[in-house]
Amino acid sequence: MGNTNKLAQLSEAGVSVWLDDLSRERLRSGNLAELIRDKHVVGVTTNPTIFANALSKGESYDEQIRELAARDADVHAAVRELTTSDVREAADLFRDIYTATNGLDGRVSIEVDPGLARDTDKTVAEAEELWKTVDRPNIFVKIPATEQGLPAITRTLADGISVNVTLIFSVERYRAVIEAFFDGLEQAKANGHDLSKIQSVASFFVSRVDTEVDKRLEAIGGEEALALRGEAAIANARLAYAAYEELFAGERWAALKAAGANPQRPLWASTGVKNPDYSDTRYVDELVVAGTVNTMPEKTLEAVADHANIQGDTVTGTAERAQQVFDRLVAVGIDLDDVFRTLEDEGVEKFDKSWAELLDTVRGQLDSAKARN
Template identity: 75%
Template sequence: MTANPLAALSEAGVSIWLDDLSRERLTTGNLGELIATKHVVGVTTNPTIFASALSNGESYDEQVRALAARGADTEAAVREITTTDVRNACDLFRDIYESTDGVDGRVSIEVDPRLANDTERTAAEALDLWKAVDRPNLMVKIPATVEGLPAITRTLAEGVSVNVTLIFSVERYRDVMEAFITGLEQAKANGHDLRGIHSVASFFVSRVDTEVDKRLDKIDDPAAAELRGKAAIANALLAYAAYEETFAGPRWEALAADGARAQRPLWASTGVKDPNYSDTQYVDQLVVAGVVNTMPEKTLHAVADHGAITGDTVTGRAAQAQEVFDRLAALGIDVDDVFVTLETEGVEKFEKSWAELLETVTGQLDQAKG
């Protein structure tokens, strides 16, 4: 392994994506520098990222003035602003997209989070975003809610690449992989070239520890203290075992024979929330070839500075991970309720960010109109 942790991570087969995008990153060359020096080969966005970008930067002023002069309403302005950033990022990553045969060089944009429980409108919005950005290296993000699952299938069936987001439980992850495989089967029936359809499944990590630790702290038992900070990695290890199990056997092999690529696991929410934990643990402990780790910039720089990349830290650890969940259950931790809570909060947080984004753009449009 090389002494450069990010290079080592890349050499170990992990695709490094940045979990952030803004007009300023694009226009100042910051994103290009991260590509050149930090092994970044993709970008993910979400409503919170865009809300922060619009509220903290002046880079959007010129476009907002043009939109105001045109009489654009808030919803249309948000769509145009966000798709412009994503389209330009897609262009920046185009060489990586082509050199990796479409595996990396990907940029993700999320459907309106207010549609998370509406299958029909989510599927329609996903296709609209695909057409609006009009770049082959786009991925449309769809949340893994119960209603989102059929929308994922329908979107893939139309030949659109999908980033499935807000996955917390292994059970829901299995549902996501089923939706993916069914979508590819339908895409094949619809005459699409499966080689051009890619997908990642964004399995959230740190938020699991945050919620489980909160519940463990209420239990007066040394065994509870010993389990703090262990649930998130264990959950991800079990997810990877489910991935290995799913993408094997005759059903998948039939699709692979037609050029289909497996839906890669993507470790999301890898910024560490608890200062008592290593700030690189959700990277160091989740190294295995063929996955993506999308990091906030703070985590990216922490890994570059002192990450401990020692090779595969995932394969063959499912039994060890299951033991963690058995111990949690023995202490009375309702992990099913943990996952329901996290999904509900995840959707609510994105809805809140979307509302903030709309409010910010409304104010900017009003100001531009004088």
């Protein structure tokens, strides 16, 4: 019992605990139901890498693969059916939480094809397609916050579709995401949608910032630079939260709120710790604030349950200190704009690569199923 108390404390502090993973194996074995029951998990996020991993191992997809092969489905259609089946099943599993939290939690995210990240129109078309195909009110369609993604976010929200904005690295881009969210809700209202039914989260990536900045600090060397290792990511997230507080205290939001809108919650993503020298719960412990989401890989979830240090709100009022960290990073020669650009490009590329792997895996599975038939 003792260990789930930490996750209970996190939930009580107003942080929604989501799992950053999904597979048919998890669904069929009852593992996901167990995490919901015992580990305070109230949502799930997926991405192309997660699906590529799930589909490359285990036999739980075999039957559906055989069926798709028999129908002579092409690989893109097969991937769409395999992934949306899992998301639909997970959405049904979370339906009670969705109802109990009035649509806030009990959410499952599915990402648009990352190859479309730089194409606004195709992203919008794919988002609508996914929304219709899964056909569950408690999903989020994930759209990357690239420059071309911003108008796609607006247009998708304007159609009354709930959106998880992903791959946000800089505070500047995050502000643009909030503006795109406001635009989308204003248009949704003009289009006659019930704003209270639309939800959105903004996934701000954490650990990858430290990975990139630490590498650069080590290349710079010297006491001052090395003393800043492990400081950038949490400072960046805290500055993002300050931007959230500022923009959601403004008049544009007040008008939307009066019309029944829900705020776009900040979501801390990429919270698995990459550096073994750091505490494996730091991106949870240091980012506790009400009205946010933390989506964690299972390893991080278990670490949090076991030994997190939940001290209540660790974010509100930290912006000034976080800004000082940024000023010191710039002073030792870190080009933060370049860091964020690099991370966004890498993020899109990584998901693209995983998507290609996913297509390859499924293509191979379809071929061998056809050969056996």
